[in-house]
Amino acid sequence: MRVVKEAEVRKSEILDIAEQLFNTKGYADTSISDILERSGIARGTLYYHFASKEDILNAVVERNLGSLAEEMQKIADSDLSVFDKYYKIIGIQMNQGSVTEVLHNIENAQFHQKSFSLGLAKFAPVYCQVIEEGIKRGVFHTGYPRETAELLLCASRITDPGIFTWTKEQLSEKNEAYICLLERALGTEKGYFLPFLPLLNKQEQR
Secondary structure (H helix, E strand, O other), X not given: OHHHHHHHHHHHHHHHXXXXXXXXXXXXXXXXXXHHHHHOOOHHHHHHHOOOHHHHHHHHHHHHHHHHHHHHHHHHOOOOOHHHHHHHHHHHHHHHHHOOHHHHOHHHHHHHHHHHHHHHHHHHHHHHHHHXXXXXXXXXXXXXXXXXXXXXXXXXXXXXXXXXXXXXHHHHHHHHHHHHHXXXXXXXXXXXXXXXXXXXXXXXXX
């Protein structure tokens, strides 16, 4: 049992060091040798945990998205109003874009897809829980809470700077359209999500 715990600690340390290097040197310019030198471990030890540098990056992304999902779940399980839950969860989701700065490099587009797929799987159940609560409270009106959560998460990717390039004005328009989409998809009264607009626009100032 002790050996398993030590292995997990070592794995976590490797991920911590790799993430720091990816963010400072960039994914392409970081080598396995860099990670080995910084961590002070043998090559065989690293390959015991990870098959490749890509495998390490995937693990970094999955770990950090998992942490964001845990934060979201705490909000969803709290006593806050449905409005406040949705607002705070969107704020947490926005941190997905900063899970690792390497994802903002255009040459790493495949990792944007990885991040999106993992994020959808981890975040959709939390959004669904809040939407179902909103339905019970008469705030939201939709017969497809899970599907609506998934589709809204997909739509939110339209402002991902690693995938699309928009002007500030275009981003502002798309955020306004997203607010409109939220209200229609969840069947709220007009203007219900309007207070979210400054939060969405702030995202683009990272």
